[in-house]
Amino acid sequence: MGKQVSISVIRRLPRYYRFLGELLRGGVHRISSRELSGKMGLTASQIRQDLNCFGGFGQQGYGYNVEALFHEIGRILGMDQNYKTILVGVGNLGRAVANHMTFDGRGYRLVGLFDNNPDILGETVRGLPIRPVDELEQFCIEEKPDVAILCTPREATKEVVNRLVALGVRGFWNYSPHYDIALNHPGVAVENVHLGDSLMTLCYKVKDLDDPEGDRG
Amino acid sequence: MGKQVSISVIRRLPRYYRFLGELLRGGVHRISSRELSGKMGLTASQIRQDLNCFGGFGQQGYGYNVEALFHEIGRILGMDQNYKTILVGVGNLGRAVANHMTFDGRGYRLVGLFDNNPDILGETVRGLPIRPVDELEQFCIEEKPDVAILCTPREATKEVVNRLVALGVRGFWNYSPHYDIALNHPGVAVENVHLGDSLMTLCYKVKDLDDPEGDRG
Numbered sequence: 001m002g003k004q005v006s007i008s009v010i011r012r013l014p015r016y017y018r019f020l021g022e023l024l025r026g027g028v029h030r031i032s033s034r035e036l037s038g039k040m041g042l043t044a045s046q047i048r049q050d051l052n053c054f055g056g057f058g059q060q061g062y063g064y065n066v067e068a069l070f071h072e073i074g075r076i077l078g079m080d081q082n083y084k085t086i087l088v089g090v091g092n093l094g095r096a097v098a099n100h101m102t103f104d105g106r107g108y109r110l111v112g113l114f115d116n117n118p119d120i121l122g123e124t125v126r127g128l129p130i131r132p133v134d135e136l137e138q139f140c141i142e143e144k145p146d147v148a149i150l151c152t153p154r155e156a157t158k159e160v161v162n163r164l165v166a167l168g169v170r171g172f173w174n175y176s177p178h179y180d181i182a183l184n185h186p187g188v189a190v191e192n193v194h195l196g197d198s199l200m201t202l203c204y205k206v207k208d209l210d211d212p213e214g215d216r217g
Numbered sequence: 218m219g220k221q222v223s224i225s226v227i228r229r230l231p232r233y234y235r236f237l238g239e240l241l242r243g244g245v246h247r248i249s250s251r252e253l254s255g256k257m258g259l260t261a262s263q264i265r266q267d268l269n270c271f272g273g274f275g276q277q278g279y280g281y282n283v284e285a286l287f288h289e290i291g292r293i294l295g296m297d298q299n300y301k302t303i304l305v306g307v308g309n310l311g312r313a314v315a316n317h318m319t320f321d322g323r324g325y326r327l328v329g330l331f332d333n334n335p336d337i338l339g340e341t342v343r344g345l346p347i348r349p350v351d352e353l354e355q356f357c358i359e360e361k362p363d364v365a366i367l368c369t370p371r372e373a374t375k376e377v378v379n380r381l382v383a384l385g386v387r388g389f390w391n392y393s394p395h396y397d398i399a400l401n402h403p404g405v406a407v408e409n410v411h412l413g414d415s416l417m418t419l420c421y422k423v424k425d426l427d428d429p430e431g432d433r434g
Binding site for chain 1: 227228230231232234235293294295296298300308309310312313314316317318319323324325363364387388389390404405406407408410411412413414415416417418419420421422423424425426
């Protein structure tokens with residue numbers, strides 16, 4: 001129907017997808033917006049509004065079909081896309097990301113790892129050898145990756161991004177957000193990961209335990 | 218004034234804080250909600266509404282005082298709290314978190330690192346020795362940490378959280394969100410980090426580059 005859906009609704013979809021996946025694994029096949037609301041910490045009306053953006057999968061007085069909704073949200077998110085993905089920067093952060101993430105069935109396929117540290121070249125992580133960053137061009141021409149995960153040091157990000165954009169990479173999952181990729185390359189898709197934002201939110205929540213009325217208003 | 222501010226406004230404050238900090242470092246002392254809106258990808262009216270929740274720092278036709286707003290948001294978030302913080306699980310993820318994060322001046326002070334792997338005990342990260350998890354009790358009784366960062370393996374999280382809650386830890390920055398801390402310990406503050414949500418959002422954005430009208434509506 002081509003209706004524009006706001007990015008804030010899109011941003012909530014992964015959370016719905018996670019919760020629905022857990023329900024399915026727990027054998028739950030039907031759920032009301034009220035029950036979903038209790039589990040997700042959103043209001044029932046917010047949930048109905050969000051899910052209506054995509055055509056609505058619920059029936060009045062009957063609830064949502066968990067499996068249908070799970071698959072439809074997965075399809076909207078692109079979990080079936082299988083984007084070829086490389087990771088640049090295989091330090092502690094890069095290794096953690098490579099090892100902890102589920103890529104298969106989540107829209108991605110990890111196909112290459114790159115780093116500049118000669119001490120780790122040739123090591124394998126998740127069965128993939130760590131290659132020198134010098135080989136990016138040749139690798140990308142042959143493999144045509146769609147997405148790059150950047151765990152690069154602050155000073156390296158800009159140059160790596162410029163090379164990758166020229167090589168046709170059009171999605172960046174960026175752990176090095178000091179360089180503003182979206183501003184400099186408006187045609188690509190970017191998600192910046194700002195871990196510190198969540199840490200700051202926690203600080204507020206801890207303070208709020210002590211003094212729940214203190215800083216509001 | 219004690220007015221309840223919604224968690225969704227609180228969640229946007231770290232982003233304001235980051236942007237305002239960048240403006241200050243760039244020598245910008247005054248900014249309109251319209252300019253801030255362009256930089257942050259929020260509407261100007263959203264920004265005015267958010268900042269009004271805290272009493273409003275802007276003057277009509279004059280804009281916001283960047284420095285005053287930065288400090289006020291920092292105060293609301295608790296950036297001056299200096300919470301004593303420990304990190305449990307010093308694998309790749311824990312090391313990345315310990316090394317990449319700025320704790321000082323962001324509300325936290327990192328005081329202890331714990332792991333069960335005998336091969337790394339005694340190593341230092343950020344000047345702190347890695348201690349055995351067995352020493353949690355003694356350490357916490359002496360140091361009274363407020364917050365714990367959990368980079369523990371899935372199966373260890375529940376037991377570690379139970380011990381830490383009993384020892385008085387009341388804030389958790391949790392990278393192991395399979396165990397629902399908030400559900401089991403309603404009196405503590407929790408931020409779960411779901412890195413996969415951002416990766417799923419990116420998948421949507423990449424797909425949207427190819428087919429901007431495809432899955433909406």
